Structure formats: structure tokens, C-alpha cells
Amino acid sequence: MKIYPRLRAARVAGLLTFAAVFTTAALPASTAERGPVRKFAVGAAIETEARVIVKFKADSGLMRALSANPNRVPPQHAQALSARLGLSLTDGRVIGTRAQVLKGKGLSSRELAARIAAQADVEYAVVDGRVRALAVPNDPLYPDSQPGPVTPAVGQWYLRPPTSATIVNATSVVSAINAQAAWDITTGRGSVVVAALDTGVRLDHPDLAPKLLPGYDFIIESATAADGSGRDGDPSDPGDYVTSSDVGVVPGCTSGDVGDSSWHGTQTAGLIGAATNNGIGMAGAGHAVMLLPVRVLGKCGGYDSDIQAAMLWAAGLTATPVANPYPARVINLSLGSKGACSAAYIDVVGQVNAAGVVVVAAAGNDGLAVGTPANCPGVIAVAGVRHAGTKVGYSDLGPEIAIAAPAGNCVNSGGDCLFPLLTTSNSGKTDPVAGAAGATYTSSGADASLGTSFSAPLVSGTVALMLNANATLTPAAVLDALRSSARAFPTSGAAATQRVAGGPFVPIGACSVPTAVAQDGECYCTASTCGAGLLDAGAAVARVAKLSANIYATPRNAVVGATIGLDATGSVVAVGGNPITGYQWTISNDTSSSAFASATNAPTATLVPGTAGTVTVSLTVTDSAGQQATTSTVLAVSAVPATATDAAPSSDGGGAMELGWLLGWLASVIGVRVVTPRRRRD
Numbered sequence: 001m002k003i004y005p006r007l008r009a010a011r012v013a014g015l016l017t018f019a020a021v022f023t024t025a026a027l028p029a030s031t032a033e034r035g036p037v038r039k040f041a042v043g044a045a046i047e048t049e050a051r052v053i054v055k056f057k058a059d060s061g062l063m064r065a066l067s068a069n070p071n072r073v074p075p076q077h078a079q080a081l082s083a084r085l086g087l088s089l090t091d092g093r094v095i096g097t098r099a100q101v102l103k104g105k106g107l108s109s110r111e112l113a114a115r116i117a118a119q120a121d122v123e124y125a126v127v128d129g130r131v132r133a134l135a136v137p138n139d140p141l142y143p144d145s146q147p148g149p150v151t152p153a154v155g156q157w158y159l160r161p162p163t164s165a166t167i168v169n170a171t172s173v174v175s176a177i178n179a180q181a182a183w184d185i186t187t188g189r190g191s192v193v194v195a196a197l198d199t200g201v202r203l204d205h206p207d208l209a210p211k212l213l214p215g216y217d218f219i220i221e222s223a224t225a226a227d228g229s230g231r232d233g234d235p236s237d238p239g240d241y242v243t244s245s246d247v248g249v250v251p252g253c254t255s256g257d258v259g260d261s262s263w264h265g266t267q268t269a270g271l272i273g274a275a276t277n278n279g280i281g282m283a284g285a286g287h288a289v290m291l292l293p294v295r296v297l298g299k300c301g302g303y304d305s306d307i308q309a310a311m312l313w314a315a316g317l318t319a320t321p322v323a324n325p326y327p328a329r330v331i332n333l334s335l336g337s338k339g340a341c342s343a344a345y346i347d348v349v350g351q352v353n354a355a356g357v358v359v360v361a362a363a364g365n366d367g368l369a370v371g372t373p374a375n376c377p378g379v380i381a382v383a384g385v386r387h388a389g390t391k392v393g394y395s396d397l398g399p400e401i402a403i404a405a406p407a408g409n410c411v412n413s414g415g416d417c418l419f420p421l422l423t424t425s426n427s428g429k430t431d432p433v434a435g436a437a438g439a440t441y442t443s444s445g446a447d448a449s450l451g452t453s454f455s456a457p458l459v460s461g462t463v464a465l466m467l468n469a470n471a472t473l474t475p476a477a478v479l480d481a482l483r484s485s486a487r488a489f490p491t492s493g494a495a496a497t498q499r500v501a502g503g504p505f506v507p508i509g510a511c512s513v514p515t516a517v518a519q520d521g522e523c524y525c526t527a528s529t530c531g532a533g534l535l536d537a538g539a540a541v542a543r544v545a546k547l548s549a550n551i552y553a554t555p556r557n558a559v560v561g562a563t564i565g566l567d568a569t570g571s572v573v574a575v576g577g578n579p580i581t582g583y584q585w586t587i588s589n590d591t592s593s594s595a596f597a598s599a600t601n602a603p604t605a606t607l608v609p610g611t612a613g614t615v616t617v618s619l620t621v622t623d624s625a626g627q628q629a630t631t632s633t634v635l636a637v638s639a640v641p642a643t644a645t646d647a648a649p650s651s652d653g654g655g656a657m658e659l660g661w662l663l664g665w666l667a668s669v670i671g672v673r674v675v676t677p678r679r680r681r682d
Helices: 061-068 078-085 109-117 179-185 264-273 304-314 343-354 452-469 475-485 537-544 659-669
Strands: 050-056 089-094 099-104 122-127 130-133 193-198 290-295 330-333 358-362 379-385 401-406 424-426 439-441 552-554 557-559 564-567 580-588 604-608 613-623 628-638
Touching: 050 109, 050 304, 050 343, 078 089, 078 099, 078 109, 089 304, 099 109, 109 122, 122 343, 130 304, 179 452, 179 537, 193 264, 193 304, 193 452, 264 290, 264 424, 264 452, 290 304, 304 330, 304 343, 330 452, 343 358, 358 452, 358 475, 379 452, 379 475, 401 452, 401 475, 452 475, 452 537, 475 537
Parallel strands: 193 290, 193 330, 330 358, 358 379, 379 401, 557 628
Antiparallel strands: 050 099, 050 122, 089 099, 424 439, 552 564, 564 604, 580 613, 613 628
């Protein structure tokens, strides 16, 4: 399967003043709006090994034989199928209780999938393809009119309230998501986890470090991983740069992939949940929600099987290769490839949705039909729009789209990009620059963050806030609330700035159903091309908010004798409801001999464990009308000091990070290289 990159970001050198930047007459015309820097595939990557994802029927002979085995090993049926098919097959990674990867030589992946799918024991067999990465708080980069030349003059325009509901002039910001209104209801304080399945994250970035939970690296193929190992507990991004020596050696790499590291995962993580209101750098859409970094993309992308295994792990549905103590409620996929959704993705998304986990994916950056996994049932597919609310030229489109969000746009074909999405990054060209020296933010030049890869994180951050405001929401309810709260697309007002082959300027028309020809110009979105409307974070959270009790524990994994701080100030008041007037903390299911060392009827409490074990703490909040809401959390207590990555940060993003916690993260990534996907050039 041919795989297409989703995007990457760029870095800028100087900025025009706000007034000068938006003079419509000064914008050079071009046949297609400038988009993510993407690379053309000079030739199809050579397939040296057939790889197929296989799921066996629960009542099949192979699975019955496996269940009868007292050792209960995972499915590894290469030997049995080799004998049947007359092929030399080897076992690959286990994906679930009935699914695995099978590898073969001497035939294509498509041919192998067809032969295995014909077996009576098999529920489905699909090609294991490769995908690519598709980038009012006191944070100084948030406001408008930023002083140059380092950052975009417009700051984080995409999080602020829209300046108008329709296009009035070239400076009208119609598509901004109004995150401020959502933060007035909830800041997502510590109770919802978003898994970022990407190229890994720079764990030492000061705007991300206090928000990161211990993740995992799921890349099993060492050449793709490029970090000296396969799967391991280090989700840091070692850099995904590609050299000419990688072409034809690293799976999926062609000469069109040669280039620097993209730091794609670090950029998407910042948009989801950079530490907010901490006086540092930028704000994240999810404010105080927590981030689970999961590395699935390396040099030239990653395999579907790694991504699917990571989705199940992130959702807490499998303990392979290790248990995930921080299951996510939201999974962000800023990655994808072309083609229909496979049975394997349909299966995995279905399992994840059934567990109450919302999956958000980028539509793609080719101006064509939506790719996979965004086109899979149960996935919230996100299209990209310009600041004015029209479809950005490069965004994929079609009826599979659920909603649209800012993707970054330039309009001008040269010079500083006008409306990029500022986010976290690293200054390293190939390997990462460690620590504060390498911690950067994308600007409006060569590193400008553009693409639907960056639209999806804005939706993921919003969904996390929705779940914090109402933990009972199902994925279907989340989708319904996003759609019903969306703002209408503009239908007029865009300047006639497009022309073909040097001809006259032509008016902007409505987007049309995707065809084989890319719609790479600006157009007016419709419900059948860009989803239900423009993302409105404030309206979406308000639509679902109800009285909710939320517990923030510091740390979650404690040591005998040390105190655990409990904070209920992140609890949510229903929109239009009554204020919270009462708090009650209780202990149950306690194997750690814990006791409260403070009052149990206040917004905060202190817990002191006596022995190793676990303790369940419950919180009930009561509003002035007598309505109540209750929640519980399980805290682990160890007899020895917990590792740095076991402890939750001492801040929800609204204060300074705990020094010991940050130093622990830094120690864990010393000497590690960093990885990210790259963009094709338009």
C-alpha cells in the first residue's frame, strides 16, 4: 500500500506587522494555497517482506487448540498455516487475544492476505501497511500582536474567540475555536488522559514535561525506530530524519523522504495539552488534561500493526507488552494513508469505542478523499480550515468528515506564513538538542505548522475537556455534541484570489465531492465536504457539562509514609446550574492502611498511607440545590521510592513544574535520539 505523509511543521525567520501582513492586495496569487511541506515519492518503496495482520475466529480450530493449552500463549500460528499453504511463514507481533502479524517471503503482502483470508479459521486478513505522520492564560505566546521576529504576529489565534461570525475582510478570524469559553467551564484538571500516537514526544520540553505520563514505544522494526532498539518504555522522539543511505534499507523510505527531523509528535502534543497558564510559552487546547505519549511512527512512517496494538494498549484493553496504568479516554491520530478502512482498523476502533474511548484522526493533506484511519467507522475525522473558515486548499474532504478545525494557512506563496498554528518543537535538525536549549516553538517561516495533523489535536483537546465536564459521555454522544454545537461555515466574503495558468482572478466557489483530481484551492465548506461545521470548544463543553466530581491526586503513585495531596477544585458545575457548596472525601478498598490527615469536608484533603498496597478514594460534591455527583480514583502505594515517571506532576499546568519530576524525565532521555515524520513538497 502506498502511504502518504500527513504533515510536518516549519520554522520562520521574521514577521510582518499585523496590519501589513493582511493587506489583501499584497498577497501573491498562486494556483494552490501554500500548504504543509510534503515530499513527492520518487518511486514506490520496495517490499522486501510480506506482512499481514490476521485475526482468527473465536471458535476456530486454531483458537480452540490455543485455549486448551495450559500455558495460554498468545496466537502464534505461522507454523500451522505454513503447513496448510505450502509457504514459509514466520510469526510477527501479537496485537490482541486473537490477532497477530504473519510474515512471508516470495509473494506480496496483498497476495498473502488473500490466501490467508480464504482459510476457515480466519476472521480477516489485511495488509499490514505503513502510515505517515500527517503539527485568557498568561502564556506569553497566546496573545495577538506578538513582537517579532521569532513568533507569528497573531500568536495563538486559533484558540481565542472568533473576531467575527462571517468573513468581513482579509483579517476576519472566523474559525478560531473559542477555547477560552470552554476553560471558563473546566480546565480538565488532571482527570482525563489523551494518548498522542505519533513520532514520540520531546520529554524535556518545559511546556510538555509537567503534563506527560509514562508512555511507550511500540515500533518493533529497528530500522524504522532508529533509536537503537525495538519496543521499549521510552516514548521520546529521537528524530525521524532520513539520509540517502536509508533509501531502500529502511522500510517505506524513498529518495523523496530524505530530509531533517520533523518533531511531529512534539508539535501535536503541544496543541493538545501544553502546560497552560504557567507563564511559559504557549497554551494547549486541553489546558490541564494529561498526555500519554505513544511512539508509533519513525523513519518514513510506521506499520498499521504497531498503531493498532498501541491503540488497544493506550485504551487499557491489553497489557501487552506491559500494563498501562493511565488508560486514555481520547486517542489522537495525526497520521494516515490512502485507501479504504481495513477490517483490522474497523475491529480495533470498535473495541476502543466500546471501552468508551474517543478516536480523533486527521483527514489528510492532499485535497482528495479522506484517507484511513480517518475514514473508519467510529473515528472523528477532522478537516482543515483557514482562519476565515473556508477549506484550506490542501485539506482532504468528503462525507466521512465530522467537523472542521483550524489547520494553519498562509495564502501568500512566499515570505512569512500569515496564520500558522504555533506549537512546541525542537531546534535539532537531525538529532534533538536536549533540554531548554533545544525547546522551541514553531514560527511562521520554514517550520510553520500547517496541516490537518494539527487540526485533529485541537479537537482531541476539546473532547478531553468535554469528558472532564461529563465523564459519562460515550464516543457517540461526544460526536453528536461536537456536531450539534458547531458553528456554521461562511458562505460568502472570501476574496477572489485564485487564478489558473496566469488568467484572471476567479471567485471562491463551494467545495465539491472529492474526485481523483485534487481540490487544492480555497473553497466554501459544505456539510458533505467538511463536516457539520466549525469546531466551537466553548459551545461543545457547555452542551455536555453537568455537575461532575473530579479528583486530582499528587502523586498518584506514592511511598509509604509520604502524603498524597487530593484536590477537588477541578470539579465542574453544570452550565446554568448551582454552585458547589459541599465536599466529602471517603476511603474504601484500602490495602494500604491509609488515613486522612486533614478535614474530609473541604475542597482539598491530605492522605497518609501506612503500608504498601492500593487505596480507593471517593469524592462526593453537592451543589446549593442538593444535587450530588460522586467519583473515585485508585492510588498505588509502594514500599520503596517510586520512580520519577510514576509520579503525577505537582502542577496541572497552572503552576511551575516539580523539579525532581522533571529531572527524572531528563535522566531517562539522556543519550536518546529523536524521531518525527516529514512532509512532501507541494
